[in-house]
Amino acid sequence: MPEFSTSTATALSIAQSLLVADQDKGPITAALITEKVNIAASVVAPGNEGAVDKDAVIAELIRRYSQWIGRDTGMSDTTDHEAWLNAARKKDWRCWPRYRDMLERKMSVTAVDALDKSTDRILGWMEDPGRAGAWDRRGLVVGHVQSGKTANYSGLICKAADSGYKIIIILAGLHNNLRSQTQIRLEEGFLGYETSANGDIVKLIGVGEHGRDFEIKPNCATNRTNTGDFNTKIAKHLAITPEQRPWLFVVKKHKVVLERLLKWIRGHVADATDEHGKRFVSNLPLLLIDDEADHASVDTGEQHIGADGKPDEDHEPKAINSRIRKILNTFAKKAYVGYTATPFANIFIHRQNETPEEGPDLFPQSFIVNLAAPSNYVGPARVFGLQTPEGRSGLPLTRVFQDHASDDGRDGWMPAKHQKDHAPAHMGQDALPPSLREAVRSFVLACAAREARGQGAQHSSMLVHVTRFTLVQKEVHRQVEDFVQKMKLRITRGIDHEALLDELRALWESDFVPTTEAIASKLTESEEKPSALPWAEVLAKLPDVLSDIEVRMVNGKAKDALDYAEEGAKALKVIAIGGDKLARGLTLEGLCTSYFVRTTKMYDTLMQMGRWFGYRPGYIDLCRLYTTEELVEWFGHIADASEELREEFDTMAESGAIPRDYGLRVQSHPVLLVTSPLKMRTAKNLQLSFSGDLLETVSMHNDGKILDQNLDTANKLIAACGAPDETNPERVRGTQNQQWEGFLWNDVPADHIADFFESFITHPKARKVNSALLRDFVRSMATTNELTSWTVALLGGGSGDKHTFAGGLTIDRMTKRTADKDISDRYAIGRLLSPRDEAIDLDDAAWSAALARTKKMFNPDAGRQKNGVKPSEPDTPNGPSIRFIRGKGSEADGVAPAPQRGLLLLYPLDPQQAGSEALADRKNPVMAFGVSFPSSDSGVKVEYAVDHLLWTQEYGPAD
Incomplete structure (x- = not known):
């Protein structure tokens, strides 16, 4: 909330109370808010209404009443529980x-x-x-x-x-x-x-x-x-x-x-x-x-749990x-x-x-x-965006750097694997790398801009998280403090300050001004939309801001940067340098700038390090996250994994599941890298189930020989399927028709699908899609008479060139999927499937049942929306509902369960449209696939071998 004078804050409180009393009479409009604010101002300052900033109160109340919150979802086991909480108990x-x-x-x-x-x-x-x-x-x-x-x-x-x-x-x-x-x-x-x-x-x-x-x-x-x-x-x-x-x-x-x-x-x-x-x-x-x-x-x-199900006492x-x-x-x-x-x-x-x-x-x-989050919450899904066929579309707050370490990651200012006595040096000098110097300057500008916007009475913080070793943090603290001190002297004393002011102005005009304009277009009605300040207003605040900035260490051997509450009226401007203490739970008030390097890749550990998520009223456009390409990619995975597990939770809660059911489901979920295997409490292998899941290849090889083998594998499957049952399939969806370019086969036996997975080479960095596991799963399910009769579709309809497959089947326009320019060791894309594709095998009744289930589960949780705009009720079914209806049917809608029916979608991607240098000379398609497994209660699982040593080497130690 903005800082208000006592009179203005009191008027705000009174006006909101008046609005609460009226909210049952009709909608809260801007006119009604203005009316109540005028009444409140006359009560607080009779005869001197100028003492109340009525415009600020009106703007704050409009923001508050524009805010929306999704509903919480939950599941409970009421065994031996007695319902008790009612109105009488609350009196x-x-x-x-x-x-x-x-x-x-x-x-x-x-x-x-x-x-x-x-x-x-x-x-x-x-x-x-x-x-x-x-x-x-x-x-x-x-x-x-x-x-x-x-x-x-x-x-x-x-x-x-x-x-x-x-x-x-x-x-x-x-x-x-x-x-x-x-x-x-x-x-x-x-x-x-x-x-x-x-x-x-x-x-x-x-x-x-x-x-x-x-x-x-x-x-x-x-x-x-x-x-x-x-x-x-x-x-x-x-x-x-x-x-x-x-x-x-x-x-x-x-x-x-x-x-x-x-x-x-x-x-x-x-x-x-x-x-x-x-x-x-x-x-x-x-x-x-x-x-x-x-x-x-x-x-x-x-x-150890014994064969009789009893734990070891x-x-x-x-x-x-x-x-x-x-x-x-x-x-x-x-x-x-x-x-x-x-x-x-x-x-x-x-x-x-x-x-x-x-x-x-x-x-x-x-x-x-x-818990649902309110619409002004800025979480991973908004910062980094969720995967779509067009890629991610997050807020433009991330600044990627790589100058903290050498190309091989072994040397430099802060290499990934350094010792506790490491002496950070850039280019052989006892100095900060350019990226951290820019990050500090960015923080200084953010503080000055907040002062110019009237937020000077609020705390501002910067986080520097680059090492877990206290001795190394001490060296970083010394270097940052020295850098800030020199900035202070140059600007406050006006000595040799012209070049520094030129650098700051260039950063403001090339970075902050366009970012503010871009952010303003992405914010919701319940958030304060910023406008770019002229440089002169920022410049005027710089000397005082620099004088106020302190550099502190936050670790077990230093005084903790925690006295926000103890400083009284003084707003702190703190650069906090630390490690594990900054990684979890600790709130840095007014966090504006983060400089972040960390080797761990466990979802839960990385997620907790995301101290930059939260609420940034009136200054979200000034916030910056300086980090590496790899961590941006991993935070994208986190956003997707969290969304997937929450969606899974909502689905199970809606169907009346209890926590024990959800526990079993998550333990067999193919999002493998959720947490340390130690926390999984197992030295054994993981048991995975793909039932009710959608898997799609979004990380593919660049190697031409492997791509040729995968194309050959797809051709063998197409040839084995024979003549297609449908060409350019068409479906009635409510009042509309949907059409696909391509071919579709029904009743394809499980052996053909398993053979396809046997020969297809998935990329080792594909986090979920492992063709050998998919092969084993299909074969195991077939022994229980599930996944025995597949629908296979070969789909085009993009903007690429044509390609002819086995049997003379020609896709006139291959699919376009743009490569992630920041990832060079593979062909990485956003989402592969268009959302409608997963329902291609549903008839109108099943599609309508899946849509009805989707609407029933619909929850506009702001923490899960990529753009912060409150979504309207869905008009197409979502993936979990499609897979649920396919596998379990809907008695009320007359849809029979079909757990025997899996769906395999084949996509030829045009390498010429990928925008990848590694694929520039390739003419033949890069084959990608999506596989949609119906929901099932069969309990069939396949084993995934966990090598704990390799895990630790790849993902870092457990926290």
């Missing part, structure tokens, strides 16, 4: 109403309402804290990276406390700075007062400072200082009784801290003894919230996992809720793991909730 709530009031002062009513509904659902799927006897509920909440998970669990804590949960423990990351940050957030959103090292209430803040119900003072056993974690000294003076006020503990995921807390609970809180003599808490219900639940909480040790879980489970196991009444943006590791937790000491593992057996 006496006190913590939630004041938290909601605080949120409504800075967020849209739409967003607050969505959070209210979301937390109601999660709380309802937990257990009634007043329920008699023992109970255990375990769930997982999946949000987008940097999308407001903390606000969600703060709301959940307020409601849980209101409902009667007495002990609330938050596991807040591995480091002091993240724990302290979480403590501060919960003081503002739940406690209402600032904690101190001596336990005194220092002052009322957040929900406590506006005078609403300030008698609510939940107890807190931890404080906001860097050493404020739970410790023995605190524990000695802490007495807990089951009184009205709940107790809050904000602790690190550290084995010593957790062991200390466990001992204290058993010694001071436990009030009963079980049949084995172990003390436990029988009367106080526990809510344990695990922030970043996929990190450190997962037991990476393999527990002698298994010893890893330290942190063990202690979390022991704490849970000490309470008779407990709810565990994990929060993460990358749930892959949690889904891989074995559902049967259990030991007598720890109890069951942390698999979210009770529920999983997928």
Whole structure:
């Protein structure tokens, strides 16, 4: 939210309250907003309405009321669960109403309402804290990276406390700075007062400072200082009784801290003894919230499950996992809720793991909730774009560099594999590479532009993440600080500053001005559309901005750059240099510029490093991500993989699946590189299923011999299929006709398809499409009488040249797919299939049933839209629905299931239109294929060999 004067902020709050009161009477229009703002201004400043910036308030309210949010999706297992949350239970709530009031002062009513509904659902799927006897509920909440998970669990804590949960423990990351940050957030959103090292209430803040119900003072056993974690000294003076006020503990995921807390609970809180003599808490219900639940909480040790399905009781879980489970196991009444943006590791937790000491593992057996993001959220899908046949279309914020290392990656300023004593040097000099110098200048310009736009009272940050070694970070810190210091001296003193100002002006006019114009055209109504500032306004702010910029290290051996909240009115301008501490959970306020080099390629680790996702109101056009070509490619994979798994989740939730079903599905999903194999808890091979999946070749060889073999393989399949059943197939789709250029065969036997996969050579960097696995899968399914009768289509219709295949079948226009110019070791494209192609084998009834299912599942989640524009209801079926209807049919629509029917789509790509130098001399087509597998319950899987050593070499160590 923009910074407003006190009068303007008060008028905004009053105007929004007036609009809330009127929202049931009709639509909120610009005219109505203006009317309410005029009323609010006359109340706040009677006779002096100029004290209120009415235009700014109107603009902010229009943005808020233009915001939209998709719906959360969820699945739950109600076994031994009693529904309990109703309106009557909410009447006496006190913590939630004041938290909601605080949120409504800075967020849209739409967003607050969505959070209210979301937390109601999660709380309802937990257990009634007043329920008699023992109970255990375990769930997982999946949000987008940097999308407001903390606000969600703060709301959940307020409601849980209101409902009667007495002990609330938050596991807040591995480091002091993240724990302290979480403590501060919960003081503002739940406690209402600032904690101190001596336990005194220092002052009322957040929900406590506006005078609403300030008698609510939940107890807190931890404080906001860097050493404020739970410790023995605190524990000695802490007495807990089951009184009205709940107790809050904000602790690190550290084995010593957790062991200390466990001992204290058993010694001071436990009030009963079980049949084995172990003390436990029988009367106080526990809510344990695990922030970043996929990190450190997962037991990476393999527990043997016997032939009888029973787990090995002698298994010893890893330290942190063990202690979390022991704490849970000490309470008779407990709810565990994990929060993460990358749930892959949690889904891989074995559902049967259990030991007598720890109890069951942390698999979210009770529920999983997928949080929707609001329309002003900027996530991976918007930054990098999702794959389409035309390629990706993200926001133009990425700046690619390669000057940090030599071409072979072994030398240079920051090579991929460097030692902990590496001395960063560029071209043999103790200096920053040009790309980082430009990134720093870019940050300086962003800070100056934000000042010129009136955002000077807000924090601005830059992230430099290039190494995990503290000693090397120290050297980078020294180099960056030296570079910034020289800029300060030259500009603030006016000594030898002309050349530097020329460089800054050139960067502003060649980069920032056109980027601002491009971004403005891509933003939604709920986002502030920027306009480019003239250079003179930016120049005027440069001296003060440079004087304010600080360069800090953020790691375990340095003072943490966390005192945003402690600086009072002063807005920080910080260049934060660090490693793993910057990689997960820590929020850098006002992050504008990121300079990022990292070798790991695991989806979950990389995703968490994406600190640049989130909300950038009024300055998204000033943000920059400096990184490598390879990481841009990998973040594209992340966006696609996350979208695919969320889509899979929505499909299963709609069909009434429970978390156990989803766990089994994800474990056999062909998105292989989701997480470290250690977190998959397996030293064995992966068991994969392709049922219900669409696979398409988007990474193909450049080698002419391999391409010739693949063309020959396609010709052999075409010849084996014989005369086509249809030429230029045509389909009725609702009120329209669709036509394809090409040929189609029905009832092709599985052997022909398996032989095709046997001979086709897929590229080793094709992340999902492995022809040998596909061959094995088709043959295995055929033994169960599934995938026995295939539809094969050879499709053209592009803008390329003609080519004649076996049997004299001619495609007059080969398909055009442009190569990714940044990837040279293969022919890499965006999406291969046009969305309509996957439904080519459906008749009108099946197509209509798939469309109806698509509409039913339709969820305009902003975190998954590539352009931020709210999409209209779909008019064509999506892939999951097509595959579901093909495999399982629709009794209501009279569509019979056909799990025996697979679909293979062959595409001849014109090499002359690829735009690839490696293919410039090729005339014959590059053969690509898409294969659509119907949904199935057969459970057939194929084995994928995981070589852990090669994995570590290729993807880096597990975090």
